Amino acid sequence: MMLSEEMVDIAEENLQAYIEIEKEEEEIKSLIKPLQIWITSASAPTCYQLIPLLANGEVFGMTTEISIHLLDTDQFKEVLCGIVMEAEDMAFPLLRSISVHTEIDEAFIQADIVIILDDVLLNHAVQSLENYIREVSDICQVYAPLIEKNAKSEVKVISSGKTFINLKAMMIMKYGPSIKTENVIAVATSWESAAKATLARKLNMNAAGVKDVIVWGNISGCNYIDLSHAKLYGYDCAIWGPANFPRPVLNMIYDSEWIHSEFLSEQNSLSSRVRNCVGMLPAHAIATVLRYWYHDSPPGDIVSLGVLTEGQFCVPEGIVFSMPVRFQNGNWKVMTELEISETTQEVLGRLAHELVQEKLIALKEINEIHPYGADKITSENDLCQEMETLPTGSP
Numbered sequence: 001m002m003l004s005e006e007m008v009d010i011a012e013e014n015l016q017a018y019i020e021i022e023k024e025e026e027e028i029k030s031l032i033k034p035l036q037i038w039i040t041s042a043s044a045p046t047c048y049q050l051i052p053l054l055a056n057g058e059v060f061g062m063t064t065e066i067s068i069h070l071l072d073t074d075q076f077k078e079v080l081c082g083i084v085m086e087a088e089d090m091a092f093p094l095l096r097s098i099s100v101h102t103e104i105d106e107a108f109i110q111a112d113i114v115i116i117l118d119d120v121l122l123n124h125a126v127q128s129l130e131n132y133i134r135e136v137s138d139i140c141q142v143y144a145p146l147i148e149k150n151a152k153s154e155v156k157v158i159s160s161g162k163t164f165i166n167l168k169a170m171m172i173m174k175y176g177p178s179i180k181t182e183n184v185i186a187v188a189t190s191w192e193s194a195a196k197a198t199l200a201r202k203l204n205m206n207a208a209g210v211k212d213v214i215v216w217g218n219i220s221g222c223n224y225i226d227l228s229h230a231k232l233y234g235y236d237c238a239i240w241g242p243a244n245f246p247r248p249v250l251n252m253i254y255d256s257e258w259i260h261s262e263f264l265s266e267q268n269s270l271s272s273r274v275r276n277c278v279g280m281l282p283a284h285a286i287a288t289v290l291r292y293w294y295h296d297s298p299p300g301d302i303v304s305l306g307v308l309t310e311g312q313f314c315v316p317e318g319i320v321f322s323m324p325v326r327f328q329n330g331n332w333k334v335m336t337e338l339e340i341s342e343t344t345q346e347v348l349g350r351l352a353h354e355l356v357q358e359k360l361i362a363l364k365e366i367n368e369i370h371p372y373g374a375d376k377i378t379s380e381n382d383l384c385q386e387m388e389t390l391p392t393g394s395p
Contacts, residue, residue: 034065034096036110036152040143041117042070043079045279046160046286050115051083053287055092060294068098071107104142111151115286116143116168119161133361136164137171144176155179156293159186159306159320160286162275165219166306166320167358173308174362182331186306188215188223188322189285194274195225198263203252209233210249214324215304216344217351218358223322224347225263225270229302229338292327305332312336315348319355 037054039047047070053059054066068087070080080100087098101107108114120135147155157179159169169186173179192215193207200207211233214226231246239247253259263270274281289305297303306322309315312334313323324335340348 034067035060035112036067036069037113037115038069038071038108038111038151039115039117040071040107041119041161042072042083043076044117044119044161046117046282047279048083049279049283050286051087051098052090052092053283054290055087055090055095057094059287059291060094062094065094065096067096069101069111070099071101071104074102077102104146106150107143108147108150108155111147111155113290114143114147114151114155114157116157116159116172117161118168119163122163129358130361132164133167133358136167137362140168140171141175144172144174144179147172148176148178155183157184158286158289159184160282161220162282163220164358166221166322166355167362169306170308170320170359171362181308184308185289185332186219186320186322187282187285187289188219188304188306189288190274190277190281191215191219191223191225191270192304193281193285193288194270195263198270198273199227199230199249199253202258202263203232203235205232205235209235211246212302213249213304214302215322216348217322218355219306219322220275221358222351222354224344224351226340226344227259228341228344229324293330293332296329297327301326302335302338303327303332307332307334313340313348314345315352316356319352319359321352321355 039050041047051068054068057064060066070083072080077100080102084098084100087095118139120132122132147157157169157172159165159172161168165186165188169184173181173184192213195213195215196210197207199210199213209232211231212229214229215223216226217223227249230249232249232252233246234243235247235252237247237252250259289303292303302324303326304322305325306320307325309317309319309321309323311317313336315321315323324338325332326335
């Protein structure tokens with residue numbers, strides 16, 4: 001009963017409405033862009049423990065979807081496929097996708113976050129420090145240019161693992177000069193958490209009440225656990241106060257001998273616990289740092305983080321050194337307002353020496369590989385200047 005012209009007009013109107021609805025749906029979908037997270041050496045136990053922490057919504061928020069990319073060599077492909085199968089079967093509501101990658105040329109495409117878990121196998125009876133550093137340098141020499149080329153401009157790079165954590169972060173900056181240095185960090189939270197747990201066991205209290213323990217120096221090498229700013233909340237002692245009332249840790253531990261002979265000694269149980277952990281502790285540390293980076297650290301709390309030095313606390317510039325920071329508004333800031341004792345300052349000088357030495361060895365390797373290097377390759381004169389920054393009296 002309808003004229004053809006009217007039918008054509010209605011059809012055109014319906015088509016236009018359909019196009020507008022489709023466009024609106026596409027715009028809504030475009031607003032939901034999952035974070036692209038790449039994890040290297042993904043066959044490591046830390047990765048297996050980390051995936052549920054990233055996908056449960058506590059790190060990035062309950063409205064942020066993520067896509068996880070597992071990168072490793074072809075020999076671990078079967079292991080990675082098993083991880084993918086388990087992650088998919090857990091049906092995380094925020095896990096958009098999880099995939100396996102064994103082709104290095106395709107790594108870090110559109111990456112928002114890169115988590116580097118690569119380690120070198122330590123066997124001091126076989127290899128020298130120079131050989132280990134060369135291995136680390138070779139790894140970063142591959143990763144850094146690919147991150148520059150394929151990842152997003154604001155990509156966040158996190159160095160973790162058991163060996164040369166600070167050096168890996170520094171070498172990523174050296175080989176990837178366009179990567180923002182403030183976006184490359186080394187995770188020290190494992191030591192921080194383990195120290196808090198050790199103190200809590202000594203004081204017979206909940207570890208959540210131990211705050212502001214500082215980890216200085218080389219995260220996977222020589223470091224110093226500083227308790228001078230550490231506080232206890234909710235500790236059952238002679239003085240009571242509200243929930244936000246703190247007590248200094250050093251005032252509550254009456255056994256000072258325990259601090260020096262067991263807690264701070266080189267061969268203490270804390271060192272063995274951190275260095276021999278299977279994967280849960282470093283996974284929790286990475287997730288914690290990411291949560292702080294995206295949603296701020298608790299107000300007033302001190303967080304230990306390996307960052308590129310700019311002369312803070314008289315530490316030589318240009319090394320990645322663990323120091324106290326706070327996260328706010330998507331950035332971190334070194335807490336330079338903290339006062340440190342002369343004794344602590346001397347310790348920092350000795351700790352910086354190890355990292356400067358690692359850097360000098362690494363830069364020497366770079367110069368041997370690139371004798372006519374580009375601007376980012378340090379010259380022999382620069383190496384001499386680096387030597388001059390070594391603290392007086394260093395071994």
